[in-house]
Each structure stands twice: as C-alpha cells, then as structure tokens.
Amino acid sequence: MLRYVTAGESHGPALIAIVEGMPAGLKLDVDDLNKELARRQLGFGRGGRMKIEKDKADILSGVRFGITLGSPIALKIDNRDWENWQVKMSAGEVSEEIEPVTQPRPGHADLSGILKTGQKDIRNILERSSARETAARVAAGAVAKALLREFDIQIISHVTSIGEVKANLQKLPTPEDLAIIDESPARCFDPEATKKMVELIEQTKKDRDTVGGVFEVLAYGCPPGLGGYAFWEDKLDGNLARALMAIQAIKGVEIGEGFEAAYKPGSQMHDEIFYSKGKGYYRKTNRAGGIEGGMTNGEVVIARAAMKPIPTLMQPLKTVDIDTKEPVEAIKERSDICAVPAAAVIGEAVVAFEIARALLNKFGGDAMDDIMAAYGHYLKRVRD
Numbered sequence: 001m002l003r004y005v006t007a008g009e010s011h012g013p014a015l016i017a018i019v020e021g022m023p024a025g026l027k028l029d030v031d032d033l034n035k036e037l038a039r040r041q042l043g044f045g046r047g048g049r050m051k052i053e054k055d056k057a058d059i060l061s062g063v064r065f066g067i068t069l070g071s072p073i074a075l076k077i078d079n080r081d082w083e084n085w086q087v088k089m090s091a092g093e094v095s096e097e098i099e100p101v102t103q104p105r106p107g108h109a110d111l112s113g114i115l116k117t118g119q120k121d122i123r124n125i126l127e128r129s130s131a132r133e134t135a136a137r138v139a140a141g142a143v144a145k146a147l148l149r150e151f152d153i154q155i156i157s158h159v160t161s162i163g164e165v166k167a168n169l170q171k172l173p174t175p176e177d178l179a180i181i182d183e184s185p186a187r188c189f190d191p192e193a194t195k196k197m198v199e200l201i202e203q204t205k206k207d208r209d210t211v212g213g214v215f216e217v218l219a220y221g222c223p224p225g226l227g228g229y230a231f232w233e234d235k236l237d238g239n240l241a242r243a244l245m246a247i248q249a250i251k252g253v254e255i256g257e258g259f260e261a262a263y264k265p266g267s268q269m270h271d272e273i274f275y276s277k278g279k280g281y282y283r284k285t286n287r288a289g290g291i292e293g294g295m296t297n298g299e300v301v302i303a304r305a306a307m308k309p310i311p312t313l314m315q316p317l318k319t320v321d322i323d324t325k326e327p328v329e330a331i332k333e334r335s336d337i338c339a340v341p342a343a344a345v346i347g348e349a350v351v352a353f354e355i356a357r358a359l360l361n362k363f364g365g366d367a368m369d370d371i372m373a374a375y376g377h378y379l380k381r382v383r384d
C-alpha cells in the first residue's frame, strides 16, 4: 500500500519524508520535487521565515538514474534556519540555560500537546505541530504527482476566498491556468479579488491580526472507479477529507457542492448521466465534485478546504501560564499573517497522494509497465 511518513522539527536540522509503495520504473527527477516546494513558498502574507528558507529536496534512496526502484523513497529538506537554532534545538546535551515556553496560544496545539505528553516546555510541541512540516508532505505529494502525470491526471489548486473577500469566477480553472494562478500573490484566479485579498492581508498585518480563507483543489483526468463503494476505508471522498483536514489549521472540507447539497432538493443536486460514442458516459453538471458512492465518476474531482486564521497573534489573546497557572498573554512567536495560498499547494499534494494510492490499489503496485498495461485495458473497457 502506498503511504508516507514525515519527520522533523520546524527549527531542527531537516525535514524528512519516506514514501513507501511507489512502483519501480517511474521517472522521477529532483526538479519535480523542487518545483512543488518552491510553489509552497509562494503567496502574500508569509512572515520572516520564508525569507530564510529556500526549500530543496535531496533524494536519499529509492531512485537510481532518475527512475524509481520500487524501494522506499527517502527525501530530505534542510532547514536553513537550523543555523540559528543549533543550541536551542540540539539533540545532544543542554549546553546553556534554555528558557521554556509556558504561555500556550489559544487555537494552537500547545496546551493539548502539553497535557497529552506531560512535557513542560511548549517548544517540544510547537516544533512538530508547526506547519513547516507540510514541506515534507509537499515533497511526498510531488512523488505522487509524478506517478499521476504518467496517467494524464493533473492536480491544481486555487484560493477562492481570504477572509470576507471572495473570488468571482465564471469558470473552473484548468491545468493550463495554473501559471496564472501561481503568479497571483493570493494564488487566486480572479485578478480583482487578488487585489482586494492583498489589501486585506496588508490591513490585517497593520491590525496585528491574522486571516484565514478557503481553497479548492481540482483533479483533472481521473478515470471513473478510483476509490471504492464496498469498504469504508476505500471511499475516496472519505480519504480526501481526512488528508485535507489533517493539514494544519484546516477546519472544514467539502466535496463538490458540499454543505450546499443539504439545502437542495435531489432533482437540483444530482448530475444527470449522458453517453456518446468515443467519449463514453459523461455529465453536463458536476455538483457531486467528481465523486459518487466513494468513487470517481470521470468528472473533475473538486475538493474545498477552509483554513482558520493562524493562531499566533502579534496582539496575543489571554491564556494561562502552564508553570505558574497565572493569567498571561499567549506567546508571540514570529509567524505568518495569512498562509492560505501555501495551504492550497499543500492541498494539491495530499489530494495527489490519495488519488495515487487509489490508482495503485486498483491497478497494482510493483512495476510501471504492468500498471500502464492494466490501465490501458481498463480505460478501453469503461469507454466501450
């Protein structure tokens, strides 16, 4: 089964991702990974840290001469900021007195993490709960994207709102539009909304506050039948929801019409089925977001996620010191004002990984040639 694990603290030496279950014979270039890592660093509203980091991956195993071997693929992304944290984040002996962090931020993992693990320094929690970890997920997702590319499946994302500012779109963006989206400082496909989003982020910074938003991930080129209806763990919508919800700061996920579906009668919700020779079955609408019964139906997969405002505030909220139990202000760590544009790229990565897993579950997992042959045979059957 395709899976990945990440390791690494935000200010430790490096982030690691290990991807297990990729077939042998897949073309994989380190540039595929670096391109995605650079896209995650885009977007207006990031804090000082993004000026320090310039994320690049090293492929440590599982690839030879640009082709996967079928063995675990280990990836490493160095943290440039480590240089400034070697004493505070040392894995060895304590070499000087370290002041523990004791003022948990409302909305962060700080307090529950301390209570759960019995530790006394919130830094031991925040270093790992930090969204810095998502760089490793993006690297793993880039491997999945390289696999999907061989099947002409493309995953893109765009920001649909920041705070109260919403994009007004006449059409869904396609993979051809991705360069335009990446050029928008808000990664938004509506230029008017982009301007207002940037203004809102600037104002939010002046107010010493933070702002969230919504992004959409679109998967083009999925064949019908990825996922499953018979076992709950195979349901693709369930797996997409889990993967998206597990991104730091995500509070809501929708597929297709999502919550809006609950307000519509069935006659106005479901996508009628048509057939034409050559094209096979198709729909004229896509309110289901490309998934019915836990499986892709051949239309574009549409998933949306809502990100809360980042909980590290320059005008801190009230909290309680975990050492003295006295009321205090939450810690003011350096942070981002808005990270929704970056979260959208992370959304692409995790969606790519879930779709890649569903694809390998259906078509086998050892050798690219075998998978491609099975895929070709299947496409012919479902189109006929």
Ligand code: EPS
Residues within 6 Å of the ligand: 010, 047, 048, 049, 050, 053, 081, 129, 130, 131, 132, 133, 135, 312, 333, 334, 335, 336
């Ligand atoms: C983050 C805090 C900031 C962000 C970081 C996530 O880092 P720092 O504490 O070093 O200023 O920049 O995001 C990243 C480093 C990244 O690569 O996305 C947090 O607390 O979650």
